[in-house]
Amino acid sequence: MNTTDYLAEVDRYSAHNYHPLPLVLERGEGAWVWDVEGNKYLDCLAAYSAINQGHCHPALVKAAKDQIDRLTLTSRAFHNDQMGPFLHELCDLTGYEKALPMNSGAEAVETAIKAVRRWGYRVKGIPSDQAEIIVCENNFHGRTTTIVSFSTEHSYNADFGPFTPGFEVIPYGDVKALEAAITPNTAAFMVEPLQGEGGVIVPPDGYLAQAADVCKSNNVLLVADEIQTGLGRTGKMFCSEWDGVKPDVMIVGKALSGGMYPVSAMLADDDVMSVFGPGDHGSTFGGNPLGAAIARAALRVLVDEKLPERALALGDWFMKELRDLDSPHVAEVRGRGLMVGVVIKEESGTARPFCEALMKKGILAKETHEQVVRFAPPLVVEKADLKWALEPIAEVLAATTRVA
Numbered sequence: 001m002n003t004t005d006y007l008a009e010v011d012r013y014s015a016h017n018y019h020p021l022p023l024v025l026e027r028g029e030g031a032w033v034w035d036v037e038g039n040k041y042l043d044c045l046a047a048y049s050a051i052n053q054g055h056c057h058p059a060l061v062k063a064a065k066d067q068i069d070r071l072t073l074t075s076r077a078f079h080n081d082q083m084g085p086f087l088h089e090l091c092d093l094t095g096y097e098k099a100l101p102m103n104s105g106a107e108a109v110e111t112a113i114k115a116v117r118r119w120g121y122r123v124k125g126i127p128s129d130q131a132e133i134i135v136c137e138n139n140f141h142g143r144t145t146t147i148v149s150f151s152t153e154h155s156y157n158a159d160f161g162p163f164t165p166g167f168e169v170i171p172y173g174d175v176k177a178l179e180a181a182i183t184p185n186t187a188a189f190m191v192e193p194l195q196g197e198g199g200v201i202v203p204p205d206g207y208l209a210q211a212a213d214v215c216k217s218n219n220v221l222l223v224a225d226e227i228q229t230g231l232g233r234t235g236k237m238f239c240s241e242w243d244g245v246k247p248d249v250m251i252v253g254k255a256l257s258g259g260m261y262p263v264s265a266m267l268a269d270d271d272v273m274s275v276f277g278p279g280d281h282g283s284t285f286g287g288n289p290l291g292a293a294i295a296r297a298a299l300r301v302l303v304d305e306k307l308p309e310r311a312l313a314l315g316d317w318f319m320k321e322l323r324d325l326d327s328p329h330v331a332e333v334r335g336r337g338l339m340v341g342v343v344i345k346e347e348s349g350t351a352r353p354f355c356e357a358l359m360k361k362g363i364l365a366k367e368t369h370e371q372v373v374r375f376a377p378p379l380v381v382e383k384a385d386l387k388w389a390l391e392p393i394a395e396v397l398a399a400t401t402r403v404a
């Protein structure tokens with residue numbers, strides 16, 4: 001089968017809930033991927049930051065193969081010899097007392113919503129069924145019916161109602177709005193330290209630190225969704241570190257397994273996590289030994305290969321190079337570490353044709369929110385790879401006529 005055949009098959013049999021670039025990948029190594037025609041591409045999306053450790057990292061492949069031969073799933077009805085060490089290592093890395101393992105990011109967000117609501121009732125004393133969670137405009141926390149209930153993106157929730165109540169939406173980056181939105185029934189403020197899906201939106205300096213202060217003085221839990229920003233992407237192990245903040249609850253996923261298996265977790269100290277008792281919450285696959293073994297290797301790679309430090313150094317340099325291109329189509333280059341957004345001017349059309357043009361030159365980037373081309377390669381990317389990429393990027397961005 002060639003590319004056309006694969007695309008036709010997907011068109012025929014898949015729900016049309018995505019709009020992928022028209023290429024079919026069959027192999028990956030580090031920051032590079034190959035399609036079924038043998039073409040090679042630099043992956044500048046890294047599966048929305050799930051592949052921070054690079055495609056098919058040998059240490060992860062080995063951990064997966066070793067574990068798959070031994071034991072893959074026990075359910076939580078029994079213990080297994082990988083989950084405890086995994087959670088221990090995750091807590092050591094993050095500084096939290098407890099971790100609750102799930103699979104997808106959305107499940108970990110749902111877990112956090114349950115935890116903070118229950119904390120609101122049982123610890124803070126909010127009247128039954130009155131708990132409120134404050135969230136931000138332009139948020140992305142996943143796709144479940146509860147999570148899309150508080151999305152401000154029309155296509156994420158149109159005609160998926162009725163929605164889950166109990167969420168207040170405020171502008172992102174606005175501490176005053178947070179202060180004003182808090183009521184005696186507010187259990188938590190849930191926020192992305194930097195909005196990835198929202199278009200690589202970097203909040204004002206000190207935003208998270210000020211939000212943390214406001215939360216603290218109002219007895220409101222700060223929940224940081226670090227699913228995309230965490231685990232090295234923004235040049236720190238966690239983006240919250242940029243503000244010197246340790247959130248009350250942290251949610252991680254994506255790169256937690258280096259993209260080899262769905263593994264996510266909610267992290268908190270005992271005062272919050274103790275709201276869960278036996279039977280209150282769970283998942284058949286959550287904490288399974290295969291995912292746990294892979295995640296342990298994924299965390300080791302982040303630390304051993306100093307991937308946050310790499311993201312910081314390469315990201316600063318890469319953003320400067322992109323700004324220096326001085327493209328007539330680019331309104332702004334923004335980001336942190338290797339989460340970089342190139343904002344296309346409205347008069348130059350949308351970001352999509354630029355992504356298609358980049359693909360033809362061997363660079364895979366995906367538009368987010370109409371106007372933004374996101375560059376977020378695996379953190380193992382070499383400086384030489386990014387240097388190579390700058391020329392085709394310059395060609396695409398320098399085009400004097402509209403790319404479309």
Ligand SMILES: *Cc1c(COP(=O)(O)O)cnc(C)c1O
Pocket residue numbers: 048103104105106107109140141142143192196197225226227228229253254
């Ligand atoms: C990707 C993402 C999620 C959802 O993760 P899934 O694994 O797709 O369910 C939640 N929050 C943020 C910030 C994300 O980037």
